[in-house]
Amino acid sequence: MGQEESHTEEMDLAQIQDLCIIFMKECPSGALHLHELKKIFGVPSSSEESLYVETIFRSFDTNQDNTLDFLEYVAALHLIFRGNLEDRLKWSFKMYDKDGNGKLDRQEVKRIIRIIYKIKFQTSSVNMSPSEICDRIFELVDQNNDGQITLSEFMEGAQKDEWVMNLLKLDVNATSWVTQNSVKLP
Ligand SMILES: [Ca+2]
Ligand SMILES: [Ca+2]
Numbered sequence: 001m002g003q004e005e006s007h008t009e010e011m012d013l014a015q016i017q018d019l020c021i022i023f024m025k026e027c028p029s030g031a032l033h034l035h036e037l038k039k040i041f042g043v044p045s046s047s048e049e050s051l052y053v054e055t056i057f058r059s060f061d062t063n064q065d066n067t068l069d070f071l072e073y074v075a076a077l078h079l080i081f082r083g084n085l086e087d088r089l090k091w092s093f094k095m096y097d098k099d100g101n102g103k104l105d106r107q108e109v110k111r112i113i114r115i116i117y118k119i120k121f122q123t124s125s126v127n128m129s130p131s132e133i134c135d136r137i138f139e140l141v142d143q144n145n146d147g148q149i150t151l152s153e154f155m156e157g158a159q160k161d162e163w164v165m166n167l168l169k170l171d172v173n174a175t176s177w178v179t180q181n182s183v184k185l186p
């Protein structure tokens with residue numbers, strides 16, 4: 001069922017526990033605000049990474065009260081670091097789907113690609129622009145060519161092509177990125 005992905009980058013439970021302890025320390029009220037999450041990850045608010053953290057934050061604020069409670073936070077960490085492929089794809093679909101209508105249009109896809117592009121590709125040489133990447137994704141994934149990507153097109157498209165998969169599952173090396181950044185904590 002497409003779950004043969006490698007687990008080498010997975011954080012272990014101890015690291016998740018550490019992040020939970022940080023949560024309790026940073027946030028004794030039990031409700032985490034966006035700026036506190038950024039602080040935990042050591043992300044300056046003006047950076048592109050900050051936009052990424054904000055998107056993550058919104059996708060995990062299940063009851064949309066603009067804070068993450070402890071359970072939402074733990075669910076988030078588990079999904080990002082230990083979730084299976086299907087769960088992770090569903091989650092990243094939610095991140096892409098900014099207006100929450102269950103379909104992705106070009107603007108939504110391009111928005112996330114731009115963020116990934118800045119974070120992931122700034123060091124490696126890539127000869128495609130975010131627009132070209134977006135076009136290629138639609139070419140491969142939008143099966144009925146209606147300019148919208150549905151969840152099922154998204155899930156199927158991701159499994160068809162490794163390049164698309166890496167973009168769609170938002171594997172911006174989230175694990176190592178978060179690990180690196182959280183190491184900077186005092
Ligand atoms: Ca909440
Ligand atoms: Ca949408």
Ligand SMILES: [Ca+2]
Nearest residue numbers: 142144146148
């Ligand atoms: Ca479509």
